[in-house]
Amino acid sequence: MELPLVVGVDGSELALRAVDWATDEAALRGLPLRVVYASLWERYEGEALAEGSRGSAERTMAESVLRAAAERAGRRDPAVRVATEMVPDDAVGTLLRKAMDATAVVLGSRGRGGITEMLLGSVSLTVAARAHCPVVVLRGSHDNRARDGRHRRVVLGVGDPAHGPAAVRFAFEEAAGRGVALEAVRAWRCPAHESPDHATSAGEPARGHERRAAEILDTALGDFAGGHPGVEVRRRTVEGTARKVLLDASESADLLVVGVRRHDGHGHVGLQLGRVAHAALHHASCPVAVVPLRA
Incomplete structure (x- = not known):
């Protein structure tokens, strides 16, 4: 239907x-x-x-x-x-x-x-x-367009693949329909105590966290890229908090897609969204698509 x-x-x-x-x-x-x-x-x-x-x-x-x-x-x-x-x-x-x-x-x-x-x-x-x-x-201050957007890019914030592919599917459909690139972003952080110099960008611990982020990207995107051969897919891992990474990415995107798990019965409406989606809805520089995921 x-x-x-x-x-x-x-x-x-x-x-x-x-x-x-x-x-x-x-x-x-x-x-x-x-x-x-x-x-x-x-x-x-x-x-x-x-x-x-x-x-x-x-x-x-x-x-x-x-x-x-x-x-x-x-x-x-x-x-x-x-x-x-x-x-x-x-x-x-x-x-x-x-x-x-x-x-x-x-x-x-x-x-x-x-x-x-x-x-x-x-x-x-x-x-x-x-x-x-x-x-x-x-x-x-977007241009009110879902077609022919200024940046020619849909950004997908990639979360835990175990929660289902709904957000990934939605992002691919948007990119395919618009004929634009899809940028899949996964944020990563290296706890300071794992680095001898407390520098998250130095040494094997940081490389390990970045490698795991790349693996999560590959798992989440799965076969969707093959099912949308016309969509240019850009995989990007970025050191930092997911909130900051996605807000920065929204500055040069026509649409930001984030997935959220529903927490029925939670006392605070905003927190049902999770911190990342909540921040995106309040502060993103482009339209935000919130896609419900399997809890």
Whole structure:
């Protein structure tokens, strides 16, 4: 079954940028695009008020937001099939339900209530932490393009291969669809106590850690490279913390892909993502795709 690409909108400029990106992505993958607007005004205001002037105004605004988003997507690529949906519920709950039957969910980094584009909004953070499909959050001063990106590069942060290939598969599909290179990155560190001079870049201990990082890269990529012969694959091991290494890599990437394990029942939403994904969503210089992995 062909699952749509879902984009959440709220009338903000960042949401409209997400529509641009999602339209390009839908065109690349040959998918329908579903534009979703969620609002609790009917529930909070009650039926009587919902039928009055305030309710009419809220509904008119919602319809206007959806119409503007659909028209923008149509101008972006008339071949993309676009459907709109207004849901009388909270944004997080709505998007998590839509994610159950979606190829991916695309969101701006903040909504209308955001103070600054550089901070991640609670809706984007919560959906990225809990959704059952990949979630793409637009970060940084990007060019709103999933096609013909400026850097011609998708970066994949490679984690533990034992957690499954979902993020690797997603990254290869993105690189293949865009016709760009895939850079697979694995960070490594040598504990200071393993080096006699406390210099992580010196001696056999450091070489051993770097060698293991290269082996993890090879294991994670597995047969995917052979299955995508048109994708140029660049393997890179970098000394440093995964957070810093991937944030640095995002400065010259069109998309950063990271995998996350879901920790159901964890008390803090952000920590469900893990430190690396959490840092990427808050500080990356390009859009970030968070792909759920097997726990």
